[in-house]
Amino acid sequence: MVKKKEDKKLTKDQAEKKILTLKKDLFNMRFKKINNQINNPAQFNQIRKSIARLYTTLKTQNDKKNS
Numbered sequence: 001m002v003k004k005k006e007d008k009k010l011t012k013d014q015a016e017k018k019i020l021t022l023k024k025d026l027f028n029m030r031f032k033k034i035n036n037q038i039n040n041p042a043q044f045n046q047i048r049k050s051i052a053r054l055y056t057t058l059k060t061q062n063d064k065k066n067s
Contacts, residue, residue: 004053007050007053007054007057008057010054010057012058012061015054015057015058016058018054019051019054019055022047022050022051022054023051025047026044026047026048026051029043029044029047
């Protein structure tokens with residue numbers, strides 16, 4: 001997983017691309033969870049938190065530009 005400091009340094013485009021890839025990973029993990037093929041169940045929550053962190057980063061960047 002990426003560290004919080006690295007998430008804050010991403011540009012808008014990079015953050016949006018990363019959100020899309022994390023959402024795809026989360027989608028695939030849901031199917032693995034149903035079929036009991038998941039190796040690390042804690043990774044599910046880590047991905048969700050990473051997505052939320054990236055959305056927060058995007059919002060703060062937009063707020064700084066508008067100020």
